[in-house]
Amino acid sequence: MGEIVLAAKVTHVPSMYLSEQPGQHHGCRAEAIAGHKEIGRRARELGADVALVFDTHWLVNSGYHINCSNHFEGIYTSNELPHFIQDMAYNYAGCPDLGELIATEANRSDIRTMAHNIKSLKLEYGTLVPMRYMHMGVPEEQALKVVSIAAWDAWHDLNESIKFGEAIRRAIKVSNHNVMVLASGSLSHRFSDNSDAMENMHRWTREFDRQMDIRVVEMWRQGHFKEFRTMLPEYAQHCYGEGGMHDTAMLLGVLGEEYDTPAEILTEPFGSSGTGQINAIFPL
Ligand SMILES: [Fe+2]
Known part of the structure; x- marks a missing residue:
């Protein structure tokens, strides 16, 4: 019997990679990196063997998609923000059997889902950034193992993504794996206009979004997930949810309808290039 050993909403801002490099931005995301390292440490302590990541940088236009290759290896440069992430090397084992199980369980619930084991289907940085810090300094x-799920679901219904999350939970239970589940995406996601990009490197673009994010995190701290689930579509719409906040919808499905446990905030909300970011654990 498999188990979900840890569930979290995590940032993946590419300025974390800049934070490692010497120069102007060195150290600027130290707290976010420390949050990732702590999440990785706890997952291993709880016996995790797989990281399942809902990646809001993997855009899909139809269907739910799982990247469950045998192995992921390469050197990554972001085509979206090449001035932030360049030549980032990665090397992870995959977990095809878990991906296949999730697809089978989702399709059984009439959620059209495809599992892929294709060598040339690469990972996006919503997966690569958290995996980098959660593996940093960790013995081989x-x-x-890494499995990535597309969570920039351009034409999908948030309620279907919640149901997809419920199917993921059932699939993990019948697997042989202990799984850490990560929703990799932002809170609000209104990137700054080009003219304000440098000034807003560590800020939110709009006060409206900052206030909404503060309120949402307060609801999480109080365990008010029933109310949060109700407001998610409007929050995603009015605060430019990253990938439509499908990562968050999937995570809510994984946690289940009755979930009401106060969240543990590991990295307090912060502004990054105009967007709102956080590392938060949802205790199980
Ligand atoms: Fe992002």
Whole structure:
């Protein structure tokens, strides 16, 4: 019997990679990196062998898609923000059997889902950034296998993504894996206009979004997930949810309808290039 050992909403801002490099931005995302390292440490302590990541940088136009290759290896440069992430090397084992199980369980619930084991289907940085820090300094024998799920679901219904999350939970239970589930995406996501990009490197673009994010995190701290689920479509719409906030919808499905446990905020909300970011654990 498999188990979900840890569930979290995590940032993946590319300024974390800049934070590692010498120069003007060195150290600027130290707290976010520390949050990732702590999440990885706890997952391993809880016996996780797989990291399942809902990646809001993997855009799909139809269907739900799982990248469950045998192995992921390469050197990544972001085509979206090449001045932030360049030549980032990665090397992770995959977990095809878990991906296949999720697809089978979702399709059984009439959620059209495809699992892919295609060598040339690469990972996006919504997966690569958290995996980088959650594996940094970790011995090879303690590395997690990686499965990535597309969570920039351009034409999908948020309620279907919640149901997809419920199917993921059932699939994990019948698997042989202990799984860390990560919703990799922002809170609000109104990028700054080009003319304000540098000034807003560590800020929100709009006060409206900042206030909404503060309120949402307060609801999470109080365990008010029933209310949060009700407001998610409007929050995603009015605050430019990253990938339509389908990562968050899937995570709510994984947690279940009755979930009401106060969240643990590991990295307090912060502004990054105009967007709102966080690392938060949802205790199980
Ligand atoms: Fe992003």
